[in-house]
Amino acid sequence: xxxxxxxxxxxxxxxxxxxxxxxSAPRELxxxxxxxxxxxxxxxxxxxxxxxxxxxxAVQMAIIYQESKFVGNARPPHDYALGIIPMxxxxxxxxxSQALDGTWEEYTRSRGRARRDDIHDAADFLGWYxxxxxxxxxxxxxxxxxxxxxxxxxxxxxxxxxxxxxGWLRRVAQDLEAxxxxxxxxxxSCRRA
Numbered sequence: 128x129x130x131x132x133x134x135x136x137x138x139x140x141x142x143x144x145x146x147x148x149x150x151s152a153p154r155e156l157x158x159x160x161x162x163x164x165x166x167x168x169x170x171x172x173x174x175x176x177x178x179x180x181x182x183x184x185a186v187q188m189a190i191i192y193q194e195s196k197f198v199g200n201a202r203p204p205h206d207y208a209l210g211i212i213p214m215x216x217x218x219x220x221x222x223x224s225q226a227l228d229g230t231w232e233e234y235t236r237s238r239g240r241a242r243r244d245d246i247h248d249a250a251d252f253l254g255w256y257x258x259x260x261x262x263x264x265x266x267x268x269x270x271x272x273x274x275x276x277x278x279x280x281x282x283x284x285x286x287x288x289x290x291x292x293x294g295w296l297r298r299v300a301q302d303l304e305a306x307x308x309x310x311x312x313x314x315x316s317c318r319r320a
Contacts, residue, residue, distance in 0.1 A: 150199040150244065159188055159310040160317030162197065169197075172250040180254030182268045185311035187253050189271055189303045190278065194225035199244040201225065223249035230256070253278075260285075271307040272300040 153169075155161040163170040173184040195201035199222060219228035222243025226234070234252050235241050241248035257274050260266050263282055266273045277285035279296060290296050 152197045156192060156196060157309075159185065159313040162188070163314075163317075166197075166246075169246055172247040175247065176250040176254040179251065180258045180268070182254045182257050183307075183311065185307045185314060186257075186269060186271050186274065187250055188310050189307035190253060190275055191223050191249070192306060193275065193299065193303055194220075195223050197223065199223055199246065199249075224252050226252055272304040275300045275303050 153162045153165045155165075163173075170184075173187050176182055176187060177184050191197060201222065220226065221228075221231075223246055224243065226243055226249070231241075231243055231252070234255055238251065238255060241252070243249060243252075256278065257268055260274060260277045260282055261268055264277060264285060266277060268274065273285075276290045276296065279300075280289050284290070290300075
């Protein structure tokens with residue numbers, strides 16, 4: 128193999144390794160301190176969003192846990208015809224925050240270019256969305272349960288109380304309230320350590 132060809136192969140190998148994004152979930156999803164220790168970039172993203180929008184870190188983490196389990200390229204499952212023929216995805220949701228195409232486009236029009244599979248952009252999106260929810264519906268930023276219901280159903284759906292017909296969704300939102308409280312307690316303990 129010629130020297131030029133070897134150099135080109137080495138360059139391609141290095142470029143392929145360096146361009147990979149981390150999409151896998153952290154190992155221990157029930158421990159906020161472990162998540163942030165394993166992924167320091169998450170901590171920076173969540174703190175930046177808390178500083179900019181006022182959304183507590185534990186609330187952001189609970190919602191991202193529910194939406195994607197911290198998997199950066201998460202997508203909803205496919206719909207199937209006859210149980211075997213893929214017919215497309217159930218929605219356009221994508222990334223850490225599972226933002227829909229239309230809502231993400233609205234966000235990027237107001238905030239600039241961003242990627243749904245980037246934790247900094249996804250956390251900022253959550254802050255942006257939740258701050259608007261607080262402004263329009265009066266839901267406090269630390270009210271994980273109702274913020275999540277408004278996030279899942281959209282602010283118009285929440286105002287119409289569409290979640291009342293979805294017992295499963297109300298249970299999920301209540302579980303998220305408990306998860307945010309757990310994450311908050313854990314974060315307080317590991318910050319002191």
